[in-house]
Amino acid sequence: MKLRKVTAASAVVLALTATATACGSGDKDSGSSGGGDKxxxxxxxxxxxxxxxxxxxxxxxxxxxxxxxxxxxxxxxxxxxxxxxxxxxxxxxxxxxxxxxxxxxxxxxxxxxxxxxxxxxxxxxxHQDLLVRSDEKVTEGEDLNGKKLCSVTGSTSAQNVKNDFAPKAQLQQTGTYSECMDGLVSGAVDALTTDDSILAGYASQEQYKGKVKLAGLKLSNxxxxxxxxxxxxxxxxxxxxxxxxxxxxxxxxxxxxxxxxxxxxxxxxxxxxxxxxx
Incomplete structure (x- = not known):
């Protein structure tokens, strides 16, 4: 292979190009406290x-x-x-x-x-809590036994309720919380359980206002x-x-x-x- 000589002028151009490339690679500094472009x-x-x-x-x-x-x-x-x-x-x-x-x-x-x-x-x-229909009152223990509790597949929330508060509760798992919400409103399940902040977010949606409420049980921190x-x-x-x-x-x-x-x-x-x- 025949190698081409790099002239002084070419070397300067290459150096400037390399410097510009190096500067351009620092748009985002993900390892520190911010200050990049994005x-x-x-x-x-x-x-x-x-x-x-x-x-x-x-x-x-x-x-x-x-x-x-x-x-x-x-x-x-x-x-x-x-x-x-x-x-x-x-x-x-x-x-x-x-x-x-x-x-x-x-x-x-x-x-x-x-x-x-x-x-x-x-x-x-x-806190872990329950979301129930607005006309129902639920407390820990006996009130949950026999109830149908819904949560998402892979969540520990429903199992925690069954293990710690209501061993006779019936667990139902779905792919999304939205499916649980539809079941709760229709009466197919009695309660949806997960963190109260997540439950409050769903309850605040326009289509659920006035239909559901948080039980306020504070089952975990x-x-x-x-x-x-x-x-x-x-x-x-x-x-x-x-x-x-x-x-x-x-x-x-x-x-x-x-x-x-x-x-x-x-x-x-x-x-x-x-x-x-x-």
Whole structure:
């Protein structure tokens, strides 16, 4: 093979090209505290009131509002945010691969998850609860025995109720919470169980207003945190600062009212950073 000599002028052009390429590759710094052109945030796309992709392509929900506020404090405009769907089973992997900068997706903080990712927050204390028809009253124990409880396949919520509160309850599992909601309204099931924040989001939808209500049982404590790649303490610290500001300027309260208000959701006060309720 005959090699061509590189002239001095050509060398300068090559050097400038390489420099430009290197600069262009730094548009997004996913391993630190932000400041690039774009930021990628993981959310749920199918949870009304928390993380929902609307028919027009926009996004709504409490998690979306929290994530947008945090991104703004990190130096990003709303138009700089790239939303990425992160189902529960994919959250740790998405962070490990660097697919997202952080995740705000009903992500309960627990010891097992903390081995793989770091958490900022918590930013919401939720509880496992039941959603029932508005004309019914349900309490723990005997009232649930014999009842048909619905939850999604793979969820532990319905099994927790059966194990801890109502051993004679009948479990029904579906592919989506929407299927459970249809069954609840039609009378095919007696209750839908999962986190009260998720239930409140569904109850706030126009088609369900006045038809369903939360039982208010508080069957567990779910401390929602913002997931960050393991070891990125700078990002955790900056997100925590943003969350504290969101609470202080009442934007947190507004987000709760905007997203859960129609369900008459009895939310807990905004949790203090690092305060994990067992």
């Amino acid at each position: 930021i990628t945030i993981g959310i749920k796309f199918d949870q009304p009131g928390l993380g929902l992709k609307e028919p027009d392509g926009s996004y709504s929900g409490f998690d979306v509002d929290v994530a947008t506020y945090v991104a703004k404090e990190l130096g990003y405009k709303e138009s700089d945010i790239e939303w990425k769907e992160t189902p529960s089973a994919d959250r740790e992997t998405a962070l490990e691969r660097g697919d997202v900068d952080f995740i705000v997706a009903t992500y309960s903080i627990n010891d097992e998850r903390k081995k793989k990712v770091d958490f900022a927050g918590p930013y919401l204390l939720a 779910e401390n929602y945190g913002i997931g960050v790649k393991k070891g990125d303490t700078e990002m955790v610290d900056k997100i925590n600062t943003a969350l504290e500001k969101m609470v202080a300027d009442k934007a947190w309260d507004k987000a709760v009212e905007d997203n859960f208000g129609p369900a008459d959701y009895k939310n807990e006060p905004a949790p203090k950073i690092g305060d994990i309720v067992k």
